Amino acid sequence: MKxxxxxxxxxxxxxxxxxxxxxxxxxxxxxIAVIVKSTTSDFWxxxxxxxxxxxxxxxxxxxxxxxxxxxxxxxxxxMITAAVARGADAIVISAIDYExxxxxxxxxxxxxxxxxxxxSGVDTDRADSFIGTxxxxxxxxxxxxxxxxxxxxxxxGLVNCYPASENIRxxxxxxxxxxxKNGGRIAASVSxxxxxxxxxxxxxxxxxxxxDVNVIVGFNEWATLGVGRAIREAxxxxxxxxxxxDRNIVSVAMLESGEMDALLVQxxxxxGYLGVQSAVELLSGIKIESKIKxxxxxxxxxxxxxxxxxxxxxxxx
Amino acid sequence: xxxxxxxxxxxxxxLPTLTTIIISAAVAASVLMTVLPFAKVYTDTVEKDAETALxxxxxxxxxxxxxxxxxxxxxxxxxxxxxxxxDELSEAEKRLAFAAxxxxxxxxxCIYDEDGNMLVCGSSGERELKDYGVxxxxxxxxxxxxxxxxxxxxxxxxxxxxxYPWVVTMVHRESGIxxxxxxxxxxxxxxxxxxxxxxxxxxxxxxxxxxxxxxGNLVYHPRQQMLYSGIVRENLSALTGLSDGTHAxxxxxxxxxxxxxIGWRVVGVSYLDEMNSTRDATIAKALVxxxxxCVIIAAATGILFSRILTKPVHSLxxxxxxxxxxxxxxxxxxxxxxxxxxxxxxxxxxxxxxxIRSLMEKNRREEETLRKTELRALQAQINPHFLYNTLDSIxxxxxxxxxxxxxxxxxxxxxxxxxxxxxxxELIPIRDELKHAESYLIIQKYRYSDRFSYRxxxxxxxxxxxCNKITLQPLVENAIYHGIEPLVDEGxxxxxxxxxxxxxxxTVSDNGVGMTPEQVESLLKKxxxxxxxxxxxxxxxxxxxxxxxxxxxxxxxxxxVGTKITVRIPRITKEPGNEK
Numbered sequence: 001m002k003x004x005x006x007x008x009x010x011x012x013x014x015x016x017x018x019x020x021x022x023x024x025x026x027x028x029x030x031x032i033a034v035i036v037k038s039t040t041s042d043f044w045x046x047x048x049x050x051x052x053x054x055x056x057x058x059x060x061x062x063x064x065x066x067x068x069x070x071x072x073x074x075x076x077x078x079m080i081t082a083a084v085a086r087g088a089d090a091i092v093i094s095a096i097d098y099e100x101x102x103x104x105x106x107x108x109x110x111x112x113x114x115x116x117x118x119x120s121g122v123d124t125d126r127a128d129s130f131i132g133t134x135x136x137x138x139x140x141x142x143x144x145x146x147x148x149x150x151x152x153x154x155x156x157g158l159v160n161c162y163p164a165s166e167n168i169r170x171x172x173x174x175x176x177x178x179x180x181k182n183g184g185r186i187a188a189s190v191s192x193x194x195x196x197x198x199x200x201x202x203x204x205x206x207x208x209x210x211x212d213v214n215v216i217v218g219f220n221e222w223a224t225l226g227v228g229r230a231i232r233e234a235x236x237x238x239x240x241x242x243x244x245x246d247r248n249i250v251s252v253a254m255l256e257s258g259e260m261d262a263l264l265v266q267x268x269x270x271x272g273y274l275g276v277q278s279a280v281e282l283l284s285g286i287k288i289e290s291k292i293k294x295x296x297x298x299x300x301x302x303x304x305x306x307x308x309x310x311x312x313x314x315x316x317x
Numbered sequence: 318x319x320x321x322x323x324x325x326x327x328x329x330x331x332l333p334t335l336t337t338i339i340i341s342a343a344v345a346a347s348v349l350m351t352v353l354p355f356a357k358v359y360t361d362t363v364e365k366d367a368e369t370a371l372x373x374x375x376x377x378x379x380x381x382x383x384x385x386x387x388x389x390x391x392x393x394x395x396x397x398x399x400x401x402x403x404d405e406l407s408e409a410e411k412r413l414a415f416a417a418x419x420x421x422x423x424x425x426x427c428i429y430d431e432d433g434n435m436l437v438c439g440s441s442g443e444r445e446l447k448d449y450g451v452x453x454x455x456x457x458x459x460x461x462x463x464x465x466x467x468x469x470x471x472x473x474x475x476x477x478x479x480x481y482p483w484v485v486t487m488v489h490r491e492s493g494i495x496x497x498x499x500x501x502x503x504x505x506x507x508x509x510x511x512x513x514x515x516x517x518x519x520x521x522x523x524x525x526x527x528x529x530x531x532x533g534n535l536v537y538h539p540r541q542q543m544l545y546s547g548i549v550r551e552n553l554s555a556l557t558g559l560s561d562g563t564h565a566x567x568x569x570x571x572x573x574x575x576x577x578x579i580g581w582r583v584v585g586v587s588y589l590d591e592m593n594s595t596r597d598a599t600i601a602k603a604l605v606x607x608x609x610x611c612v613i614i615a616a617a618t619g620i621l622f623s624r625i626l627t628k629p630v631h632s633l634x635x636x637x638x639x640x641x642x643x644x645x646x647x648x649x650x651x652x653x654x655x656x657x658x659x660x661x662x663x664x665x666x667x668x669x670x671x672x673i674r675s676l677m678e679k680n681r682r683e684e685e686t687l688r689k690t691e692l693r694a695l696q697a698q699i700n701p702h703f704l705y706n707t708l709d710s711i712x713x714x715x716x717x718x719x720x721x722x723x724x725x726x727x728x729x730x731x732x733x734x735x736x737x738x739x740x741x742x743e744l745i746p747i748r749d750e751l752k753h754a755e756s757y758l759i760i761q762k763y764r765y766s767d768r769f770s771y772r773x774x775x776x777x778x779x780x781x782x783x784c785n786k787i788t789l790q791p792l793v794e795n796a797i798y799h800g801i802e803p804l805v806d807e808g809x810x811x812x813x814x815x816x817x818x819x820x821x822x823x824t825v826s827d828n829g830v831g832m833t834p835e836q837v838e839s840l841l842k843k844x845x846x847x848x849x850x851x852x853x854x855x856x857x858x859x860x861x862x863x864x865x866x867x868x869x870x871x872x873x874x875x876x877x878v879g880t881k882i883t884v885r886i887p888r889i890t891k892e893p894g895n896e897k
Contacts (some may be wrong), residue, residue: 029651253479269542308545
């Protein structure tokens with residue numbers, strides 16, 4: 001008799017477990033929250049295009065957002081917390097601060113949200129994958145472009161935005177390593193705020209204090225704009241070569257007009273696309289790679305309108 | 318039931334388990350047989366649906382692109398007509414700019430001479446024409462075909478400073494504008510709308526559309542920014558050989574459709590493996606569901622079976638076991654059950670136990686009767702030889718005038734017989750048995766002419782307890798024949814009774830020649846061979862039959878010292894019932 005009761009209970013439990021199991025499986029992927037450093041720059045707009053492309057292709061619900069400033073890690077952390085509170089299934093994050101973004105990300109992971117990092121990593125082991133530019137490779141390419149523009153005697157100035165970001169730090173380190181090994185000299189470096197004006201001021205100051213600088217490198221979109229603007233204002237487009245990152249319409253125009261000499265263009269579309277794709281695969285139970293490095297292309301005036309580079313350099317908007 | 322068979326039973330499957338397994342297997346098999354054909358049909362349907370969806374998407378996209386192109390064409394021809402009425406370049410520029418601003422999809426309208434020099438250009442915005450760089454909107458190859466309405470591949474427009482929209486250029490040759498020479502009117506149409514349309518097409522769980530031209534050049538791909546970095550690959554040149562229609566390539570299904578006027582081809586891509594995995598998951602879900610249900614049903618049925626079937630069977634088995642261990646006192650009380658067959662078995666078992674018990678009872682009674690008959694026959698054996706000898710002795714005494722001795726002898730013989738007969742009772746008081754032995758001794762003493770003496774050392778308190786009749790006499794007889802007779806000196810026989818706990822010990826000892834251990838053994842084992850009187854073994858057997866194995870005779874003997882035979886019997890005053 002007792003045995004029978006146990007059996008009945010067992011049957012009931014199995015039935016319930018089975019029904020809930022069905023419900024769970026029937027549920028589609030909920031929200032994938034993509035949280036980036038800011039939404040204004042061309043770079044992040046392009047990430048957004050990739051995110052939207054993947055969302056369309058995989059039929060998933062994706063939100064895209066970021067703070068107004070690329071330095072406002074507190075606002076970004078608040079967005080992470082809000083996404084967790086909304087019940088997001090996965091967060092695709094480009095962390096503003098390698099260290100100060102870690103707590104919010106860890107808390108999200110602890111709440112069961114899957115974490116994919118893109119573009120800039122964060123100090124956590126809870127992330128399932130990193131997708132972004134091989135920043136060391138990008139740094140080396142920038143170094144090579146600087147040496148090509150300035151020759152063996154290149155005297156190089158660096159303009160840097162928010163070096164607490166992992167990607168910027170890696171680019172600079174790789175560039176310094178490359179220069180050390182291959183000749184040239186780094187005369188000065190300046191840290192600026194994440195907007196074109198302050199970057200331009202910083203670059204101008206650097207050029208004034210170091211008149212022997214003949215190559216100047218900007219490490220992200222803002223710094224590059226600042227560098228270009230400084231060269232234009234100082235009228236140095238013939239004597240100082242400018243190397244920059246990313247592809248703001250202004251910097252591309254400067255490349256065409258000769259004020260910039262090389263742009264290292266990352267693949268933000270791929271970063272955004274692969275970020276969402278990885279999140280979808282992870283949530284679908286497919287094993288994903290722990291690190292996907294996206295390519296960096298060196299664009300010069302000569303190759304900027306090549307068929308392939310047109311597609312890399314100019315976003316449909 | 319012994320250990321072995323118990324083990325073999327516990328190793329075998331129990332009925333509920335067996336039922337559960339059989340039902341599970343049967344249901345699982347039928348589920349599989351149902352689900353698998355269903356899965357096949359389902360698979361085909363899903364694949365067909367997916368193909369249909371793909372073809373529909375591609376057809377729609379083709380139509381949309383065709384509409385774009387024909388829209389462009391009609392606008393270009395209209396603008397050509399409008400431009401034709403202008404005489405002045407400045408006038409034309411205004412009109413072109415006006416036309417461009419009217420239409421959101423037009424970035425610029427430019428007029429080139431046959432050498433490719435831009436004559437005039439109207440822009441949709443207040444934009445400053447660049448004086449450096451290349452003009453990607455002018456493609457000599459395209460312009461050479463300008464008699465029709467050729468369309469360029471999408472490209473970046475490079476006419477203006479800091480403005481790089483994606484456009485397709487459509488060009489048409491027109492004569493009679495600005496003089497006698499023919500000119501080419503080129504419109505840069507924004508490609509954005511078409512790109513967004515193509516971007517928005519999702520096919521199935523993971524599919525998309527893109528456009529290539531007939532030579533395998535990419536026109537537009539929603540993921541074109543990733544095409545060259547090795548993350549996404551499309552083998553365009555391999556597709557140029559394919560005709561329009563649906564082509565499966567491993568897990569990838571592609572549908573191609575050509576836009577006739579401009580030779581572009583819309584390619585729809587759908588991934589079968591994802592459909593497969595979705596399908597497999599659905600089928601697995603159905604299977605798991607069915608199997609779980611099957612197990613639950615089987616378990617429930619098993620429980621039900623064990624209730625209605627195995628419970629009575631088990632109770633029957635228990636009954637059988639207890640019958641096996643205690644067949645004597647077993648009384649079968651059948652448990653109620655509702656299955657005719659089991660009721661039949663149960664009834665038969667009840668019948669069987671009853672029969673077996675009555676057979677056993679019968680058997681036991683028969684055996685007992687047989688034994689008692691045998692014993693009576695043995696008791697009867699005592700008489701003839703001894704009687705003859707005694708009568709011979711009495712005759713001899715009478716002849717010699719020993720009347721007194723003859724009288725004693727005759728009275729002793731009479732007593733002997735009275736006790737022997739003793740109304741058929743097997744058990745008699747010890748007092749009578751002692752008298753019986755004494756009578757025998759008296760007779761024998763006469764016959765052996767006082768060659769031995771005898772003595773009783775009895776406990777009078779034990780006289781009223783019972784013992785088997787003719788127990789002592791054979792022992793005395795044995796003492797005389799085998800102990801005293803071969804002895805040269807005068808012998809002595811001592812008969813004693815004493816109690817030993819709950820038992821009584823009757824002893825007959827002599828100081829005769831004694832026996833070797835071998836002789837003792839044969840004495841206890843063999844029937845008497847001289848066929849007169851009752852043997853020691855018979856005495857012992859009788860005692861054991863009546864009282865049990867722990868009672869009986871023990872012999873202690875030593876050659877040249879004597880023999881002591883002890884009889885152990887229980888202390889009883891009533892003849893036990895027939896059962897014992």
